[in-house]
Amino acid sequence: DAGVIQSPRHEVTEMGQEVTLRCKPISGHDYLFWYRQTMMRGLELLIYFNNNVPIDDSGMPEDRFSAKMPNASFSTLKIQPSEPRDSAVYFCASSRPAASTDTQYFGPGTRLTVL
Amino acid sequence: AQRVTQPEKLLSVFKGAPVELKCNYSYSGSPELFWYVQYSRQRLQLLLRHISRESIKGFTADLNKGETSFHLKKPFAQEEDSAMYYCALRLYGGATNKLIFGTGTLLAVQP
Numbered sequence: 001d002a003g004v005i006q007s008p009r010h011e012v013t014e015m016g017q018e019v020t021l022r023c024k025p026i027s028g029h030d031y032l033f034w035y036r037q038t039m040m041r042g043l044e045l046l047i048y049f050n051n052n053v054p055i056d057d058s059g060m061p062e063d064r065f066s067a068k069m070p071n072a073s074f075s076t077l078k079i080q081p082s083e084p085r086d087s088a089v090y091f092c093a094s095s096r097p098a099a100s101t102d103t104q105y106f107g108p109g110t111r112l113t114v115l
Numbered sequence: 116a117q118r119v120t121q122p123e124k125l126l127s128v129f130k131g132a133p134v135e136l137k138c139n140y141s142y143s144g145s146p147e148l149f150w151y152v153q154y155s156r157q158r159l160q161l162l163l164r165h166i167s168r169e170s171i172k173g174f175t176a177d178l179n180k181g182e183t184s185f186h187l188k189k190p191f192a193q194e195e196d197s198a199m200y201y202c203a204l205r206l207y208g209g210a211t212n213k214l215i216f217g218t219g220t221l222l223a224v225q226p
C-alpha cells in the first residue's frame with residue numbers, strides 16, 4: 001500500500017481564494033482525520049470521519065472550513081475564502097476500527113501558503 | 116478534561132548525552148499512549164506505543180500511572196535523532212477514536 005496520499009503537496013494562493021485539499025486514506029481504514037500544524041499551536045485535530053460520516057468537527061476553526069468524505073477512498077478539506085492566518089501544514093491520517101490497537105498513519109501533508 | 120502536556124518546546128543536547136523528553140497526561144480512564152516523531156519536513160511516524168513495551172531506535176518509554184507520565188528516553192543521543200517529538204493519548208469508545216497530541220518537543224542533537 002502506498003500509504004495515505006495527499007494532494008497537492010504545496011499550495012500557494014491569494015487571500016480570498018478557495019482552497020481544496022485532498023486525501024486518499026489507506027485501503028481498509030475506517031477512520032480519516034484532518035489535522036493542522038503550525039509553529040504556534042502545534043498539531044490540531046480539525047475533524048474526523050468514521051465510515052464516511054463526520055464524528056467530531058469541534059476542531060474546525062470557523063465556517064470558512066468544510067470537509068467531506070463522499071466515499072471510503074477520498075476526502076476533501078475546503079477553505080473558502082482563505083486568509084493568511086490559514087497558512088499551515090495540513091495533514092490527513094487514517095486508522096483501522098476503534099477496537100483495533102492500531103494507531104494512525106499520516107500522509108505527507110499539504111503546505112498551504114495564503115498571501 | 117483529557118490533556119497531554121509536553122513542557123519543553125526545545126531540548127538541546129550533545130551527541131552521546133542522555134535524552135529525556137517529558138510527557139504528562141490527564142485522563143480518568145485507562146490510558147493508551149504513543150510517541151510520534153517527525154523528521155524535518157516529513158510526515159509524522161509512530162515511534163512507539165506503551166502497550167508494546169518495545170525499544171525503537173534506542174528509545175524507550177515507560178508508563179507511570181502514579182505520576183501520569185510517559186517520558187521518552189534514550190541513553191545516548193545521535194545526531195539523526197534530531198526531530199520533533201509528539202506524545203499522544205488515544206481516546207476510544209463507541210465511534211470515538213482519536214488522538215490527543217501534546218504541543219511537541221523539538222530535539223536538537225549537537226555534534
